[in-house]
Amino acid sequence: MSASTYDTIVVGARVAGATTALLLARLGLRVLVLDRGRYGGDTVSTHALMRGGVWQLQRLGVLDDVAAAGTPPVRRVHFHYPDDTTRVTLKPTPGVDALYAPRRTLLDRIIVDRATAAGADVRFGMTVTALSRDHTGRIIGVVASDRLGRRLRASGPLTIGADGIGSIVARAVGAPLTWAASGAGSAFLYGYWDHLPAEGYEWYYSPGVSAGLIPTNDGQTTVFVGTTPEKMKLARAGGTWPGFRTLAEAVSPDLRARLADGQPPRRLRGFTGVTGYLRQSWGPGWALAGDAGSFEDPLSTHGITDALRDASLLSEAILRIHAGGATEAEALSAYQRTRDALALPLLTTVDSISSYQWTVAELQRSLLDASSAMSEQFESTQDHAEHSSLARVLPASASDSAHRVAP
Structure with a gap:
């Protein structure tokens, strides 16, 4: 030793x-x-x-170094609700010209x-x-x-x-x-989509469920859906991908349609509520x-x-x-x-x-x-x-x- x-x-x-x-x-x-x-x-x-x-x-x-590696700058945040969308433009401050998601x-x-x-x-x-x-x-x-x-x-x-x-x-x-x-914390499924543009950070909310689009490196967009651990277990009972699609549809039919236009990952990752x-x-x-x-x-x-x-x-x-x-x-x-x-x-x-x-x-x-x-x-x-x-x-x-x- x-x-x-x-x-x-x-x-x-x-x-x-x-x-x-x-x-x-x-x-x-x-x-x-x-x-x-x-x-x-x-x-x-x-x-x-x-x-x-x-x-x-x-x-x-x-x-x-983070920016030079091609991490896309984020200057807008969108909050999507069932009946409306709120858009926020980031105001540059010393040391923070944009947000990033490396x-x-x-x-x-x-x-x-x-x-x-x-x-x-x-x-x-x-x-x-x-x-x-x-x-x-x-x-x-x-x-x-x-x-x-x-x-x-x-x-x-x-x-x-x-x-x-x-x-x-x-x-x-x-x-x-x-x-x-x-509470027990949120449970998530997420993956990296190709050819799925996002206008900065985009957060989706509907009663009992959430989702998000986060632009990251290599032209990819991180997509997640979240809910309670109990609802996630029920959603995944018929399989991970069917559960993901069910939750995406529940939070926003528009999101489900947007995802269909992109190239999905081979697999999804999960995080159990903590x-x-x-x-x-x-x-x-x-x-x-x-x-x-x-x-x-x-x-x-x-x-x-x-x-x-x-x-x-x-x-x-x-x-x-x-x-x-x-x-x-x-x-x-x-x-x-x-x-x-x-x-x-x-x-x-x-x-x-x-x-x-x-x-x-x-x-x-x-x-x-x-x-x-x-x-x-x-x-x-x-x-x-x-x-x-x-x-x-x-x-x-x-x-x-x-x-x-x-x-």
Whole structure:
């Protein structure tokens, strides 16, 4: 078994984990990132970035890479209801000229590449099997193995769980829920259509069902249908494709007709409803970021934006610890308080939307509330960033290695 020592160990190399690693490596910290998947692999995602997420990518200096890869800019959002459509044109703001919905095979790889260039040790195909503890119970590292069974023991003062809903870190430390949504969450079927133009983000709503069109890379459009887990199970009883068509017809006959004009994928992907939550996000020697600590129903299309938010807040907390400006408990508890204050207004609003227990008029009010919550979270995140010491490692351009700063 090989053994190594790092300043920080990150479990998970998706958006939350890779972004945290990128920021910490730019600070000059020795960072190990372990992910059980493969480099450039896909994952379940809505893909859609909201304004706060685009702004965070701009701060990181990676938005240009996303755009250069052919990710289509989104400047309009359409809300389709049974009897009318509302169109919203995005107003450009500093750092956010448009919205984007990159494939995760692209976005995650771009951030991982930047983290590696900044000095992070990123290893794929590594499954964390246990967390190491000292005699007090403090987390002091991880034990992992690769696909050939070779084991790695890594130690460090902080282990970050950025490993999603089923986080092994959260389970191992027994991180309790501090808030949970009231419903079971939405269930989805989705796929990638060719030759199906979308006028920006297009959201469809009808009592008990939802759908969306999201333009992404390679000229494709992500199409999803969503409903409650119970209704999804009934819809799929006769097969996945018949269930998809039934739900598409229920939300909008116009959508069903539009889909017939495009080229459908060979297969559809599914996501079973998961109740939204907040978890305790830190303890002695550990912290959580992204879906490991905070999960919002995908109907919000805010998950990637949340992951980028957490990575920035957590990296700032770790910087304070290493700079001697705060103890671990002080810095990480402040991270959780800020995360919760930013996340809860949107979480509670999305909880009501994902219940599907609404009339169209009630839904429209909830969507306005969600928009306000997103705007307030974005503005608060910007205000927080203005006072953040991370500004010195957030280049608008230039190589990562040129901006590494020892704490």
